[in-house]
Amino acid sequence: MVETKVNNTIFINGNEVEFSNERNLLEVIQKTGIDIPTFCYRPDLTLYGACRMCVVEVEGRGIHASCTMPPEPGLKIKTNSERVRRVRKVSLELLLSNHDRECTTCERSGDCELQILSNKYDVKDLRFEKLQEKAEIDDTNPSLVRDSNKCILCGACIRACTEVQGKSVLGFSNRGSKTVCAPAYGNKLEDVDCVYCGQCAAVCPTGALSIKSDVDKVFEAINDDNKTVIVQIAPAVRVALGEQFNIPAGENIIGIMAAALRRVGINKVFDTSFSADVTIMEEGTELIGRLKNNEKLPLFTSCCPAWVRHAEQNHKNFLKNLSTAKSPQQMFGALAKDVLCKEYNVEPKDFVVVSIMPCTAKKAEAVRPEFSENGVQEVDIVLTTQEVFKLIQSAGINISKLTPEEMDMPFGEHSGAGVIFGASGGVAEAALRTAYEVITGKTLENVNFEDARGLDTLKEFTVDLGGKKIKIAIINTLAEADRVIEKINKGEAHYDVIEVMACPGGCIGGAGQPVSCKDRLIKGNRKDGLYKADAKMKIKKSHENPSVKTLYDKHLGEPNSEKAHHLLHTEYEERDIWNVEE
Amino acid sequence: MEAIKQSLTSEQKSKLNSILKKFGYKKSNLIAILQNVQEVYRYLPEDALTYVSVKMGLSPASVFGVATFYSQFSLNPKGKFEIKVCDGTACHVRGSMPVFNAIKKKLGLTDDKITTDCLRFSVETVSCLGACGLAPVVMINDKVYPKMTSEAMSIVLDELLKEDM
Numbered sequence: 106m107v108e109t110k111v112n113n114t115i116f117i118n119g120n121e122v123e124f125s126n127e128r129n130l131l132e133v134i135q136k137t138g139i140d141i142p143t144f145c146y147r148p149d150l151t152l153y154g155a156c157r158m159c160v161v162e163v164e165g166r167g168i169h170a171s172c173t174m175p176p177e178p179g180l181k182i183k184t185n186s187e188r189v190r191r192v193r194k195v196s197l198e199l200l201l202s203n204h205d206r207e208c209t210t211c212e213r214s215g216d217c218e219l220q221i222l223s224n225k226y227d228v229k230d231l232r233f234e235k236l237q238e239k240a241e242i243d244d245t246n247p248s249l250v251r252d253s254n255k256c257i258l259c260g261a262c263i264r265a266c267t268e269v270q271g272k273s274v275l276g277f278s279n280r281g282s283k284t285v286c287a288p289a290y291g292n293k294l295e296d297v298d299c300v301y302c303g304q305c306a307a308v309c310p311t312g313a314l315s316i317k318s319d320v321d322k323v324f325e326a327i328n329d330d331n332k333t334v335i336v337q338i339a340p341a342v343r344v345a346l347g348e349q350f351n352i353p354a355g356e357n358i359i360g361i362m363a364a365a366l367r368r369v370g371i372n373k374v375f376d377t378s379f380s381a382d383v384t385i386m387e388e389g390t391e392l393i394g395r396l397k398n399n400e401k402l403p404l405f406t407s408c409c410p411a412w413v414r415h416a417e418q419n420h421k422n423f424l425k426n427l428s429t430a431k432s433p434q435q436m437f438g439a440l441a442k443d444v445l446c447k448e449y450n451v452e453p454k455d456f457v458v459v460s461i462m463p464c465t466a467k468k469a470e471a472v473r474p475e476f477s478e479n480g481v482q483e484v485d486i487v488l489t490t491q492e493v494f495k496l497i498q499s500a501g502i503n504i505s506k507l508t509p510e511e512m513d514m515p516f517g518e519h520s521g522a523g524v525i526f527g528a529s530g531g532v533a534e535a536a537l538r539t540a541y542e543v544i545t546g547k548t549l550e551n552v553n554f555e556d557a558r559g560l561d562t563l564k565e566f567t568v569d570l571g572g573k574k575i576k577i578a579i580i581n582t583l584a585e586a587d588r589v590i591e592k593i594n595k596g597e598a599h600y601d602v603i604e605v606m607a608c609p610g611g612c613i614g615g616a617g618q619p620v621s622c623k624d625r626l627i628k629g630n631r632k633d634g635l636y637k638a639d640a641k642m643k644i645k646k647s648h649e650n651p652s653v654k655t656l657y658d659k660h661l662g663e664p665n666s667e668k669a670h671h672l673l674h675t676e677y678e679e680r681d682i683w684n685v686e687e
Numbered sequence: 688m689e690a691i692k693q694s695l696t697s698e699q700k701s702k703l704n705s706i707l708k709k710f711g712y713k714k715s716n717l718i719a720i721l722q723n724v725q726e727v728y729r730y731l732p733e734d735a736l737t738y739v740s741v742k743m744g745l746s747p748a749s750v751f752g753v754a755t756f757y758s759q760f761s762l763n764p765k766g767k768f769e770i771k772v773c774d775g776t777a778c779h780v781r782g783s784m785p786v787f788n789a790i791k792k793k794l795g796l797t798d799d800k801i802t803t804d805c806l807r808f809s810v811e812t813v814s815c816l817g818a819c820g821l822a823p824v825v826m827i828n829d830k831v832y833p834k835m836t837s838e839a840m841s842i843v844l845d846e847l848l849k850e851d852m
Contacts, residue, residue, distance in 0.1 A: 267746075276748030278755040289740075289747035290733050297748070685741045 115180040128152075130171035130182065131159055139184055142193065142222050144200075144310045145259035146172040148625050149609065150268055156259050157196045158222065162186045194226050202233035204311070205254035212250065213312035216620060219257060220311075236282065243293045247472050248301035248317055248465040251294060256286050256313035261622075262305035269609060271584030272415075274299045286313075298418050298682040300583070302411035302607045303465030303616025316465055316617060320495050322486045326457040327370040333449065334457045335373040336366055337437045337516070340381065341463040341527030341612035342490045344634030348619040349494040350504055354627045355634030360509020362461075362493075367510065369500040375516035377460070378523030380437035381535070383656065384408065385522060385647035387673050388430040388532075389539045390664040392602065396573065401426050403578075403593070403600040406532050407675075408432045410470035411607035415583050417680040420590055429674040433526065434460050434467055435476050438483030439672040441516065444660055453478070459486045461493045463527070463615030466607070475675055489617025518652035521552075521639030528632045529581040529611030530557035530564060533604040537568060537577075538646045545571040552645045558636065560610045560628060563589065565600075581606045581614075695734050702727055703738055712743050717753055721760055729769075730761040766802050766809035768847055771826040775815030782836075783823040787812060789837035790825075793844055807851060808844075 114121050115130075117137055124133045129152070134141055144156035154173035161171045164181035168188065183189060201223060208214050243251040260277070263286060267273045274297055277284055288297040306314040326334045343359040352358060363374040388406070395401050407413055407428040416427060431439065437460070442453040449456070460467060464487075470476070471484040488496060497504065511517070522538050525531030534557040541549045556566035557577070562585040567576050578600045580586050586605045592598035608614040613631040614621075621627040644650055661669045695703075706723045710716035720743075724735050731754050740750040754760045772778075772787040790796075790810050794803050802809040818824045821833030825840065832843060 273746030273749050276746065276752040278748075278752050280756050280758075287748075289737070289751045298746075683737050683741050683747065685738050 113176075113178055115176055115178065115182060117182050118184055124176040127176060130161065130169075130174045130176050130180075133176050134161070134171060134182070134184055141171060141184065142225070143172065143623075144218060144222075144257060145261055147261050147264070147308050147622050149622070150261065150264040150308065153260050153264065156200075156257065158193055160189055160192050162189050168192055190226070194228060197223055197226055197228050198231055199233060200257045201228065202231055203235055203237045204257065205239075205252070211255070211312040212315035212318060213309075217312055218310035240285070244317065245293055246295040246299070246301065246317075247468040249294060249299075249303055249306055250315050250317050251287075252313055252315070253285055253287060254313075255311045257311055258284055258286060259310060260286070261308040261310065262286065262314055265304040265308045269304050269582050269584060270300070270302060270411075270415075270607065271582075271587045272298060272300070275305060300411040300414040300418070300607065301466040301469040302583070304608065305616075306465065307616040307618075307620065308622045316489050316491060317468065318492055318495070319468070319486050319488055320492050320499065323459055323488060323496060324499075326459075326486070331455050332457050333372050333451050333455060334370070334459060335375060335441065335445070336371050336459045336461055337375045337377045337380070337434070337441075338362060338461045339377040339434070339463055339527065339612065340524045340531075340635060341615060341618065341631065342461050342493070343638070344527070344631045345463065345613065345618045346490050346494060348621075348627070349491070353630065354621070355630035355632075355637075357634055357638050358504075358509075360511070361504055361507055363512055364507040364510040365497045365502050365504055366493075368502050368507075369496060371459070373513040374510075375437070375441075376512050376519050376523070377433050377437055377462075378519030378526065379516045379650070379652060380440065381433040381523035381526040381532075382520050382647035382650045382653045383436050383440070383673065384430055384433045384526075384532075385535050385539050386653060386657070386664040387436075387669060388428045389536050389543065389647075391428055391430060392536060393540060393543060394665070396570075396575070396601065403603045404428055406602075406604045408526070408532055409466070409606045409608075409612075410464070411466040412583065412586065412605040413677065414466070414469070414680070415586070415607065417677055418682055419587070421679045421681075422594075423590065424677045424679065427677055429676065431476075431673055431675050432467075432470065433523075434462065434470065434487075435483055435675070436673050437516070438471070438476070440656070442478070442481065442483055443672060444656070445516065453481045457485045458483065459488060460484050461488050461490070463490050463612045463618045464608075465489060465616045467617075490615075490619060491617060494619070515652040515655065518650060520647050520650045521642035521645035522647045523650070524638045524642065525635050527612045528558070528635050529560065529606050529613075530554075530579045530604065531611065531635070532606075533557050533577055533579050533602060535647055536602070537570075539648045541568075541570055542646065542648070544573075549646070558632075560632065562609070575601045577601065578603045580604065581611050582609055583607050695738060699735070700738065703735060704742075707739065707742055714743060714745065717743070717745070717750065718757070721750075721754055725760060729765045729767075730763055733762075764802055764806055764809075767807050767851070768809075768827050770808060770810040771813045771816070772810065773814075773816040773818070773822070773824040773826070774812040775819065775822075777819035778815075778823040781822040783812075785837055786823055786825065786835050786840050789840055790844070793841060807848075 114123050127133045142158040145153045152173050154170045159171045160168050162183040163169050240253045263275045266275050326332045343357050344355050347356045347358045348354050366374050392404050405427045438458045441458050446453050446456050468487040471487050476483045522535035534554045538552050562582050564579040610628040614628045710720050737747050740747040774783045794808050816824050825832045825835045
């Protein structure tokens with residue numbers, strides 16, 4: 106048989122372009138370096154075709170949305186014809202007509218996609234009258250602000266909540282011009298089963314869903330002479346913050362961050378990777394105990410507050426399986442308010458612990474009542490990566506003039522194991538590095554568990570710990586967690602250890618990170634940045650961190666000791682939000 | 688956070704369960720399930736919607752979306768007498784709006800408040816009842832009232848009121 110060669114090319118603005126496995130015209134066009142405007146198109150979510158911004162003119166067929174049209178050989182496309190521009194501009198006018206255009210006071214001002222495109226398309230006069238009445242702003246929860254006056258109904262938040270987290274907290278209600286995107290019954294987020302992961306805000310093109318800013322609280326504390334203000338910086342932040350300063354994703358700027366934060370007025374700069382090492386000591390010891398007694402397995406990790414809240418809502422049968430170890434953020438706070446306060450001779454109420462996190466759910470975690478002692482929170486203020494950028498900018502610090510500085514001791518000292526916590530699989534890998542040596546008594550020569558790494562939502566592998574085969578599952582996204590738990594419930598799967606992170610790729614994909622929903626490569630670059638940082642570290646195992654050893658020798662005794670339990674462990678409660686039991 | 692209070696009685700729950708069972712808890716049967724629930728309550732109470740969603744493995748926000756999309760579903764209590772004023776083209780040109788306004792005025796209702804406080808009457812317009820030759824047409828529950836005027840409507844309402852005493 107003679108093979109006929111199909112010519113897989115299309116013509117974009119007169120230029121012949123080859124296509125292969127691109128999913129739609131949009132991807133083919135973008136490959137050629139032409140930027141197509143989009144609102145609802147998110148490469149990691151399903152196609153929706155609602156916003157009509159990506160329209161192109163297809164010869165002989167008229168105007169089509171390029172995001173939902175597959176490439177066909179021979180298509181002749183114009184991406185910027187008069188007709189295309191007119192359709193896009195009218196769409197923008199219509200979207201803007203009902204939009205709350207108080208841009209200067211909007212959280213997303215500057216990086217709002219609607220604002221940027223309206224500028225690019227030179228929208229000056231709006232011919233259409235505003236019809237919608239002002240809706241109430243939902244800002245009573247600690248993490249997120251929902252302002253439907255700024256919603257353009259692109260549905261990205263609904264798709265993220267449904268496809269990534271399997272929750273569908275948000276949905277469209279009503280019809281036609283009365284359509285709104287809201288939780289069930291128009292409730293507030295705090296009254297429904299939201300876990301504050303913020304993935305909705307991470308894909309929102311406007312300020313309709315945004316991170317609740319706590320930047321002012323930090324300045325207030327810095328300017329109060331009675332307060333000592335310290336920060337802890339989470340692993341994933343160091344490889345992402347640079348993006349906001351036009352430094353490539355994945356570049357570790359922890360030293361610059363330390364220098365900048367000291368100039369902002371922070372007294373001490375510490376590292377959450379230190380308390381991540383402590384987490385491994387506690388959680389690792391817990392795991393070894395459970396494996397020995399063969400009880401409460403699989404052990405689920407408990408570092409991710411969105412996962413913890415989801416488990417409390419939907420998987421109450423497994424609450425006893427969650428590690429009782431607090432998350433690294435809370436361990437840091439508890440240790441700071443105890444050990445550091447004594448060392449510096451400061452009252453806990455005058456000692457302000459600020460966390461810098463890639464995460465919006467950490468804000469909700471910090472205010473959980475069990476994480477306060479005598480009315481003083483372990484962690485006082487949580488800033489996301491996006492907010493710390495604002496903090497540095499607002500203080501007038503020019504980072505290009507700074508040279509990297511060291512972290513403060515002792516809570517700035519950390520191992521490579523503590524750093525990889527920021528990527529999906531990192532917690533399990535860090536735990537294995539320690540558990541292997543404790544269980545076998547041998548030195549682990551190759552510390553890299555490649556099976557644990559990567560952005561896949563589910564990774565499974567088995568390790569041999571001193572003759573015992575341990576089956577491990579590493580999960581990111583809550584939708585995947587639900588699928589795995591269903592299999593466990595049906596008896597189709599069995600694991601000893603399950604790491605769960607709610608955000609895609611782990612904390613590096615957290616909703617507090619710089620907006621990255623249009624670029625599929627950024628998460629991978631951030632992940633590589635963390636493993637590169639680990640590779641450079643001299644100390645790669647949590648139990649070899651000298652400051653962790655000192656902490657146990659001087660203050661805590663053994664892992665899982667009474668003191669350690671008091672400071673570093675917690676319990677969980679059932680949260681039956683919908684309460685429909687018989 | 689406190690769990691949202693559920694006010695469904697066990698009797699109501701078993702009624703909802705039998706509806707769900709009848710339709711095999713299937714997502715593709717959601718509209719039929721909601722129609723059956725609405726037959727029980729004459730509207731869709733939040734508690735019933737939540738119950739149905741959780742039992743079907745759907746999120747309440749998604750079910751709420753379906754319930755608010757279709758005009759056949761009501762999230763507010765409907766009256767014992769559901770008055771539907773046809774406002775299709777034929778009825779409209781033959782004066783359905785004066786009839787509609789007369790009903791609202793007599794019952795003290797507005798565009799936002801469509802059910803009387805005594806829960807006896809609710810009124811709304813529909814697009815076409817398919818009885819254009821009898822325009823303007825009003826339907827109360829299952830009964831059709833042809834060629835209505837404001838005056839005739841007033842008499843009909845008075846009679847219904849008397850009947851329901």
